[in-house]
Amino acid sequence: MRLTILGCAGSFPSADSAASGYLVQADDEDGRTWSVVLDLGSGALGALQKYGDARRLDAIGVSHLHVDHVADVAALHVLRKYDPTGALPAVPLFGPAGTADRVLQLSGSEHPSEQFDVASWEAGAAVVVGPLTLTPIPVEHPVPAFGLRVTGPSSLPDGGTATLSYSGDTDTCPGLDALATDVDLLLVEAAYLEGRDDHLRGIHLTGRRAGQAAARGGARRMVLTHIPAWNDPAVTEAEARAVYDGPIALAYPGAVYVV
Numbered sequence: 078m079r080l081t082i083l084g085c086a087g088s089f090p091s092a093d094s095a096a097s098g099y100l101v102q103a104d105d106e107d108g109r110t111w112s113v114v115l116d117l118g119s120g121a122l123g124a125l126q127k128y129g130d131a132r133r134l135d136a137i138g139v140s141h142l143h144v145d146h147v148a149d150v151a152a153l154h155v156l157r158k159y160d161p162t163g164a165l166p167a168v169p170l171f172g173p174a175g176t177a178d179r180v181l182q183l184s185g186s187e188h189p190s191e192q193f194d195v196a197s198w199e200a201g202a203a204v205v206v207g208p209l210t211l212t213p214i215p216v217e218h219p220v221p222a223f224g225l226r227v228t229g230p231s232s233l234p235d236g237g238t239a240t241l242s243y244s245g246d247t248d249t250c251p252g253l254d255a256l257a258t259d260v261d262l263l264l265v266e267a268a269y270l271e272g273r274d275d276h277l278r279g280i281h282l283t284g285r286r287a288g289q290a291a292a293r294g295g296a297r298r299m300v301l302t303h304i305p306a307w308n309d310p311a312v313t314e315a316e317a318r319a320v321y322d323g324p325i326a327l328a329y330p331g332a333v334y335v336v
């Protein structure tokens with residue numbers, strides 16, 4: 078599997094990055110590359126055209142319906158529907174209940190059903206997309222939200238099966254611990270800072286809380302993401318490093334992680 082960061086800015090796009098968007102790809106036994114996008118927040122469609130192919134997606138999985146995670150699904154609808162060479166076929170779109178209505182609301186007028194086969198995540202119910210299996214796990218956020226555990230063929234020399242987890246937006250919770258357990262890579266949000274944001278619970282992680290989850294679960298590697306422009310990423314990384322011994326990376330647009 079390969080994970081490409083499309084956008085990693087927390088809560089809103091930054092000068093240097095779109096909001097959340099992550100491209101996960103894997104090759105099947107016939108050599109066909111399957112592409113799934115996890116979240117497509119504000120601006121992420123631009124990066125998808127740079128680092129992937131917005132016309133060739135096998136599925137889209139949305140963690141929750143905040144605008145920094147779903148806005149550009151409405152923009153993708155326009156790209157796919159009005160392609161001058163002909164409308165593109167519907168692509169499976171998974172998200173929390175209400176996803177279709179949310180995309181309709183964002184697009185303003187047109188119902189997204191022509192361009193997306195919309196289905197709701199059911200907690201723990203795996204969705205298979207080619208060689209990839211996506212399992213949604215509920216996490217703690219002010220709106221219904223899921224993290225995603227993705228299993229697929231390893232792209233490392235040893236082969237076998239690899240697992241990566243994406244936290245979506247969450248605070249510390251049992252779902253986050255389930256996501257962090259026994260994964261090769263934990264892509265985890267860290268929007269808050271210790272001290273400054275201690276009064277805000279049930280919404281986001283700090284670098285420290287993300288690192289604690291990675292340590293508890295034995296995640297073999299962590300990538301910190303969803304850091305808002307008003308934070309210093311080095312502070313977030315230091316918070317995580319104080320509690321987690323494994324490799325830590327800060328996500329940036331265009332970064333590719335081979336899992």
Ligand SMILES: [Zn+2]
Nearest residue numbers: 088143145246
């Ligand atoms: Zn967010």
Ligand SMILES: [Zn+2]
Nearest residue numbers: 141143218246
């Ligand atoms: Zn959110």
